[in-house]
Structure formats: C-alpha cells, structure tokens
Amino acid sequence: MRSTKQKNTPAEVALRRELHRRGFRYRVDYPMPDITRARPDIAFPRAKVAIFVDGCFWHSCPIHATRPRANREWWEAKLAANVERDRRHDRELEAAGWTVFHVWEHEDPIDAADRIGDVVARRSPDH
C-alpha cells in the first residue's frame, strides 16, 4: 500500500483537465500553513474554494470502501482516523472562510466540475 497522499492520480488529473477546459485557473497541491496542515489538491485562492480528490480506499468511499483482511482492527482504526482527519481539515478551512469540496476518485469529472464550477464562478466572476 502506498501513502495516503498520492499526487497526480488519474482522478485528479481528469478533474483538473476538465476545469481547465472550462477556463478555470487554479493552484495545485496548495499549501496553506496558517490555516491547516492539509494541502488541497486543487485550490482557487481568490474564490476561497478548496478541492480534495479522495481515493475510495483511503477515504472510505461509501460505495467502494474495502478493508484488508489481514490486520483488520489496525486498518479499521487507521481508516477511521483518516476520515476524522479529513473532517478536521474541513472545519479548519471552513472556519477561515473557505468552501471545501470532496470529489471521490470514482466520480465523473464532468459532474464534479459542474458542481465546483458554479461556486467558483459565483465567487470570482472574472476567473
């Protein structure tokens, strides 16, 4: 198993490509140390929109979450801690005025870009 934080996963790349195609410009893997230790996969600093593309395994997607058979209890605790950490990061960002989107790796990038693009466009009309 690789680390929880892989870069440039196919889902991330597909979503970035779709947003870019629609004319949106964004930052990738954006550090915001004053607010949170999380680094949004995609960030719109002016619109204050942060996007995390979550892997189905590591973030326990309701459709595809699986649990390795070996060391089951360890995995349960580990994956539950991931979800808790995600929620904590969301709260940190929201407290600083950011809107947070989580996109599952299984999600259609066009659907995801639809829901994100509306919010970004509203917040930064001249993106």
Ligand SMILES: [Zn+2]
């Ligand atoms: Zn999934």
